[in-house]
Amino acid sequence: MSSNDLENLIDLMARLPGLGPRSARRAVLHLVRKRALLLTPLSDAMQQVAVTARECLNCGNIGTSDICDLCADDTRATGEICVVEDVADLWAMERAGVFKGRYHVLGGTLSALDGIGPEELSIPRLVDRVTSEAITEVILALNATVDGQTTAHYIADQLEGQVRLTSLAQGVPIGGELDYLDEGTISAALRARKSI
Template sequence: MIRNSTSDIEDLIALMAKLPGLGPRSARRAVLHLIRKRALLLTPLADVMTEVAATARECLNCGNIGTREICPLCTDPERANGELCVVEDVADLWAMERALVFKGRYHVLGGTLSALDAVGPEDLRIPRLVDRVATEGVSEVILALNATIDGQTTAHYIADQLQGQVRLTSLAQGVPIGGELDYLDDGTISAALRARKEI
């Protein structure tokens, strides 16, 4: 790609270009930025990547990513309040945590059921979820799956598995805070209208 340049820098550009959100052009820009900010950015980033590559692992209980066998969310006794929030992946767990409103524990499925991609219940962390509900004193399972077809299929499947054992809830659907009606899809508007509330 860059003739006569050094292969380490080329390799770095090629690897950076594989990150989601970066392409070849922005990878080149990022690498130049990294080299210019060597002490402030490149060296610390190399060090912390080495550290994370050596230590990051999935929590054996819930599937969250951390550095221990069992993650801090699963071992925190204050979070054993009987509420278990089921999410598709760790990014969703992080999004819930940023909202600062949920105080229970999580269960990360690691994806959704998908006939097209041949993902079945045994490929996700669903058997472990059924175990946890039976053994961890769970009183409510909140299905916080994405409002996509695969997400909703998965939610229905899990609800079938747990029916009668526990209170099952899902996130409310409606107009997002700050959302403008004009920019919302029809499905959201009709869901918000059906779930309308007295003021």
């Protein structure tokens, strides 16, 4: 390995989310030191994923076949679709293990500033799925950002009268202390209060 090869690897690693130049340098040094244990298997796994990974034609999840394992699972509820912004959000929902329906990955949120409209996202496909799959409920699990809420309102307008629309609750997290929360979170929690 030449020093140019190492610098190239460090530069590539530094482009990954959560890694800057220093973290990338430490990661590369660790990988090189543990070449047989980590670097070679990581390289092989990355090459395999580069060849086999693809987007599910149905929901937009990432898998190794045209239809992902979640869409192919006959035990999942078929009347509910949970709409998320990206695959990372879908995987977070799956880690929680509480939703047993179907998913739909939008591929982002509407953003006039960035020129992202409904056609750049998979919103038309979502509308088609609601009809073709006899969906009874669409759960909008979008981030509580301006773009996320704009996207949720747009989808609600598109599906109005066709299906029950719900969204995730927002407010005080479990274990959260009011003193550490921002005003928007406190406001959302107060509006979404429930009887004890």
